[in-house]
Amino acid sequence: MIRIIGVALLSALLGGCTVPRLPAPRSIYGTAIPAGFPPSIRQLSRDLRAVDAQMPTLLDNLRHAAPDGVLQVLAISGGGAAGAFGAGALVGLTERGERPRFQLVTGVSTGALLAPFAFLGPAWDRQLTAAFSGESTIGLLQSRGLAALFRPGLYQSAPLVAVVDRFVTPELVNAVAKEARGGRMLLIATTDLDKQEAVIWDLGLVAEQGGERARRLFRDLLVASATIPGVFPPVLIHVQDRAGHRYDEMHVDGGTSTPFFIAPEAVFAARVDPRLLTGSKVYVLINGQLVGPPSTTPDRTLPILGRSLSAVSRYSSRSALEAVDEFAQRTGMSLHFTSIPGSYPEVGVLDFRRDSMRSLYRLGERCAARGQLWTTLEQAAAQGERDAAEAADPVKSGADPHGECPVEDSALLTSGPG
Numbered sequence: 001m002i003r004i005i006g007v008a009l010l011s012a013l014l015g016g017c018t019v020p021r022l023p024a025p026r027s028i029y030g031t032a033i034p035a036g037f038p039p040s041i042r043q044l045s046r047d048l049r050a051v052d053a054q055m056p057t058l059l060d061n062l063r064h065a066a067p068d069g070v071l072q073v074l075a076i077s078g079g080g081a082a083g084a085f086g087a088g089a090l091v092g093l094t095e096r097g098e099r100p101r102f103q104l105v106t107g108v109s110t111g112a113l114l115a116p117f118a119f120l121g122p123a124w125d126r127q128l129t130a131a132f133s134g135e136s137t138i139g140l141l142q143s144r145g146l147a148a149l150f151r152p153g154l155y156q157s158a159p160l161v162a163v164v165d166r167f168v169t170p171e172l173v174n175a176v177a178k179e180a181r182g183g184r185m186l187l188i189a190t191t192d193l194d195k196q197e198a199v200i201w202d203l204g205l206v207a208e209q210g211g212e213r214a215r216r217l218f219r220d221l222l223v224a225s226a227t228i229p230g231v232f233p234p235v236l237i238h239v240q241d242r243a244g245h246r247y248d249e250m251h252v253d254g255g256t257s258t259p260f261f262i263a264p265e266a267v268f269a270a271r272v273d274p275r276l277l278t279g280s281k282v283y284v285l286i287n288g289q290l291v292g293p294p295s296t297t298p299d300r301t302l303p304i305l306g307r308s309l310s311a312v313s314r315y316s317s318r319s320a321l322e323a324v325d326e327f328a329q330r331t332g333m334s335l336h337f338t339s340i341p342g343s344y345p346e347v348g349v350l351d352f353r354r355d356s357m358r359s360l361y362r363l364g365e366r367c368a369a370r371g372q373l374w375t376t377l378e379q380a381a382a383q384g385e386r387d388a389a390e391a392a393d394p395v396k397s398g399a400d401p402h403g404e405c406p407v408e409d410s411a412l413l414t415s416g417p418g
Helices: 002-015 048-065 080-096 110-120 122-132 145-149 158-167 170-181 203-208 211-225 265-269 301-331 354-369 377-392 409-415
Strands: 042-044 072-076 104-108 185-192 197-202 235-240 246-253 281-285 334-338
Touching: 042 048, 048 265, 072 110, 080 110, 080 122, 080 281, 080 354, 104 110, 110 122, 110 170, 110 185, 110 211, 122 158, 122 170, 122 354, 158 211, 170 185, 170 203, 170 211, 185 203, 185 211, 197 203, 203 211, 211 235, 211 246, 265 301, 281 301, 301 334, 301 377, 334 377
Parallel strands: 072 104, 072 281, 104 185, 281 334
Antiparallel strands: 042 197, 185 197, 185 246, 235 246
16 A cells, blocks of 8 residues: 555656646747737847847937936846845835936846836835735745655745735736836846846836736746746746747746846947946845855755855856946946845845844845945945954954944945945
């Protein structure tokens, strides 16, 4: 009897060992898109031809959406549970009265989940707080048990879908569509595993299509962007080409291909007239730590997975910041960014405990409300040297890290946005 039960269980698990799907499109630069949506809702991040053709018009539209003609961009990174820091930071900026009305908002992974609220502004702070202060993520990580041996993802996708579905209401989608019609843009990134490329999605244009179909695609794209590969099952996006042939694309965390973005990757190689960008202000909100003290990694699967993800995130975020800074200097833009201080206790990507997320939320809110949020690469480097010196000092290294912010009081006069 035990053998029969075991065989039956194994057969059930093996019967669901693969995600039912159609083949992926064969062409990298193909015409297959979700049925009923215009081709312009997305593009490959490295599609230079599309960027060269679209950039002048897009920048012109964005500038016209700015009351003073100064383009303001917000890029929000991934970081899993550390997205609570970014949520608190946005609310803190509202409290201080210094939250810009960004013409372009981009998001990756947990940053994609933050992006619609950042795009819609202070009127949606209550929903933003509810989504990221720790209550909504209780029970998010539900193990798949033995099924994880035969199906993709250690955890079930249903809780993540339910959390996103709760906040992607028709009211939110309609509000995004209204702002998009005024020229503003909301972009997020997913990673197409079949192409192994970053895909940029125009959520404003998705929202403009209206109805439940648009709401579902809006939700599914957010889920896909936040789906950490190996942790949650990938998301299948159903597409079809002009001839009516149907395909399935497998999408996962946008952070797999880019930690954050201010524009498609191809922009850095495109023929962009610097005059179109001069004077623009770029803000990068990093939901994670760029540096941090070493600590002993427990010899267990989840700690190893979590620290590995954190290491990849730190390295790629530093590299991306340097690339954006070089581009900003070349085109006359100003760059300010923020991240969780390295002196803060190590932040776990998968640490969705309520107390941990509330602590990060309060940190972001407090620092933003005090005007100690935004910094520059030069200021961050100087702060890093001071932190390293204090870490080596047995007296100073015992200070409470929970009271520190990305910018110290002494730097306030020069740390604000330009």
